Amino acid sequence: MDEIEAGKAAFLSMLAELDPRVQTVIPSRATDDRFLIALSRGGSRVFITVAEDDLIDLEADADVATEVRGQLEEALEGLGE
Numbered sequence: 037m038d039e040i041e042a043g044k045a046a047f048l049s050m051l052a053e054l055d056p057r058v059q060t061v062i063p064s065r066a067t068d069d070r071f072l073i074a075l076s077r078g079g080s081r082v083f084i085t086v087a088e089d090d091l092i093d094l095e096a097d098a099d100v101a102t103e104v105r106g107q108l109e110e111a112l113e114g115l116g117e
Contacts, residue, residue, distance in 0.1 A: 040066075043091035050094075050105060051075075055112055075108075080115045084108065 044062050051058060061074040066088040073084050084107050093100045 039092045040088070043094045046094040046101075047073075047086070047091060047104065050101070051108060054105070054108055058112065058115070075111055075115065077112075077115045082111045082114045084111045 047062065048060065051060060055077070058075050058077045060076075063071055063073075069088045071086045071088065071091060073086060075082050075084065086104060086107070090100050090104060094104060095101075
């Protein structure tokens with residue numbers, strides 16, 4: 037598994053911990069070194085942007101993991117119930 041795929045797996049694992057009901061779409065490649073990730077639950081959808089480097093470092097860097105978790109928590113609030 038390459039670094040990007042490992043980062044995507046870590047992201048999905050984090051998302052499952054926060055809310056396993058949320059569906060996500062992560063693009064296969066970054067655009068301008070960023071991933072525009074779609075999160076949906078029910079009829080609501082929100083997008084978050086995660087830098088490619090942050091996705092790669094998600095497992096190894098606790099600061100990056102905390103930052104991405106914060107982004108996810110904020111985005112999930114925007115989804116409502």
